[in-house]
Amino acid sequence: MKTSLKNRSDLDTPCLVLDLDILETNLRKMQAAVHSAGKNLRPHAKTHKCSSLARKQKEAGAIGICAAKVSEAEALVKAGLRGILITGPVPTPGKIKRLIDILAMDPSLMTVLDHRGCVDRLNAALGERGLSMDVLLDVDVGLHRTGVKPSEAIELAEYILSRENLHLRGIQAYAGQVQHIPSFDRRKIASHQCLQEAVPIFRELQSRLETCTIFSASGTGTFDIDLSVPEVTELQVGSYACMDVEYLDIGSAEDDRQFTPFGPALRLLTTVVSTNQRGFVTVDAGLKSLYRDGGTPRIFGSEYSGMTYHWFGDEYGMVTCPDNIEIPPIGTILELVTSHCDPTINLFDRFHLIRGTEVVGVWPIDLRGCSQ
Numbered sequence: 001m002k003t004s005l006k007n008r009s010d011l012d013t014p015c016l017v018l019d020l021d022i023l024e025t026n027l028r029k030m031q032a033a034v035h036s037a038g039k040n041l042r043p044h045a046k047t048h049k050c051s052s053l054a055r056k057q058k059e060a061g062a063i064g065i066c067a068a069k070v071s072e073a074e075a076l077v078k079a080g081l082r083g084i085l086i087t088g089p090v091p092t093p094g095k096i097k098r099l100i101d102i103l104a105m106d107p108s109l110m111t112v113l114d115h116r117g118c119v120d121r122l123n124a125a126l127g128e129r130g131l132s133m134d135v136l137l138d139v140d141v142g143l144h145r146t147g148v149k150p151s152e153a154i155e156l157a158e159y160i161l162s163r164e165n166l167h168l169r170g171i172q173a174y175a176g177q178v179q180h181i182p183s184f185d186r187r188k189i190a191s192h193q194c195l196q197e198a199v200p201i202f203r204e205l206q207s208r209l210e211t212c213t214i215f216s217a218s219g220t221g222t223f224d225i226d227l228s229v230p231e232v233t234e235l236q237v238g239s240y241a242c243m244d245v246e247y248l249d250i251g252s253a254e255d256d257r258q259f260t261p262f263g264p265a266l267r268l269l270t271t272v273v274s275t276n277q278r279g280f281v282t283v284d285a286g287l288k289s290l291y292r293d294g295g296t297p298r299i300f301g302s303e304y305s306g307m308t309y310h311w312f313g314d315e316y317g318m319v320t321c322p323d324n325i326e327i328p329p330i331g332t333i334l335e336l337v338t339s340h341c342d343p344t345i346n347l348f349d350r351f352h353l354i355r356g357t358e359v360v361g362v363w364p365i366d367l368r369g370c371s372q
Contacts, residue, residue: 005352008359014284015268018266018351019267020265020355025262031060033227041234043237045065045068046069046342047239057241064081065083066216069372071371073102082108084108085112086099087172091121112146114146123165132167133166136169136171141173143176147173168205168211169212172216173215175217175222181250198217199229219238220238223235224253241262244344266341266351267337271334272331272334283309295340296310296311349364350362
């Protein structure tokens with residue numbers, strides 16, 4: 001989408017910007033890593049909530065897109081995206097009907113199952129519509145949020161196989177609890193331990209079923225770790241595209257003090273609105289613009305290095321300035337790397353696209369509010 005705004009300084013704040021140079025580098029680096037390992041990429045739209053960005057990920061080589069909720073999948077399919085995997089349970093009649101309506105538009109749609117009740121309800125509803133659906137078995141590898149216990153996984157898989165309208169294509173094993181372990185070495189050990197819970201299940205299903213070919217796993221924090229697991233076939237990473245403080249502060253294979261593979265493409269612009277106090281300024285981005293999770297937003301850019309953001313209420317933030325740094329005057333626009341990109345993005349309607357200081361376009365955050 002085009003915009004009449006020409007320069008970063010023209011933007012009204014608080015607002016979100018996507019630095020296209022960094023974003024495109026992030027997409028290329030992840031796609032290259034996955035490709036060189038002989039795997040597939042199905043990135044998660046729950047991070048950016050934007051069909052335009054999802055389309056860019058597909059253009060870069062992704063085989064499909066993950067969605068956390070039925071309403072996200074619905075918006076993606078209506079925007080023309082295909083190869084959608086819904087990564088959470090769909091348990092109620094209303095959601096199942098909505099799911100099957102999407103399936104009628106896109107037969108490639110997949111979902112996950114982790115309980116006999118969900119299996120029976122989905123199978124019956126599909127039968128009433130004369131449809132069938134590809135599904136993955138969701139295996140709990142330690143997060144304990146969703147997923148069947150590994151010890152009960154084969155039994156549930158056999159139950160799915162006995163249902164005439166469901167086609168088991170593989171498994172999902174998401175270890176979200178290890179993604180932000182600070183130490184790379186400890187994160188590596190933890191991720192491998194988690195995925196080894198699912199590997200025998202996948203091997204067993206593969207030995208029984210030729211069409212069982214998908215092992216969907218991983219996240220941004222373990223992407224390079226999980227690529228070394230032979231059984232994993234695809235990564236459902238999300239935050240790598242945008243990045244945030246929560247991920248940038250964990251260690252990487254190259255540097256255990258910071259996560260170096262991807263840069264902060266997503267930033268929030270905020271304006272200095274008051275300079276009346278000594279040692280700090282007030283900016284117009286507070287709790288209603290920045291989700292308070294995963295650390296504290298960080299000032300971006302060498303010009304203002306040394307300044308620190310602090311929470312200062314719903315509408316405002318405080319930026320403290322060391323004595324050796326001149327306080328920025330009223331009207332100065334500062335850039336913040338968000339503490340947690342996913343829920344912060346869900347607070348806004350659009351991304352402003354920038355290259356350097358030039359505003360080159362706008363992408364609607366069209367999956368915003370898709371929480372059902």
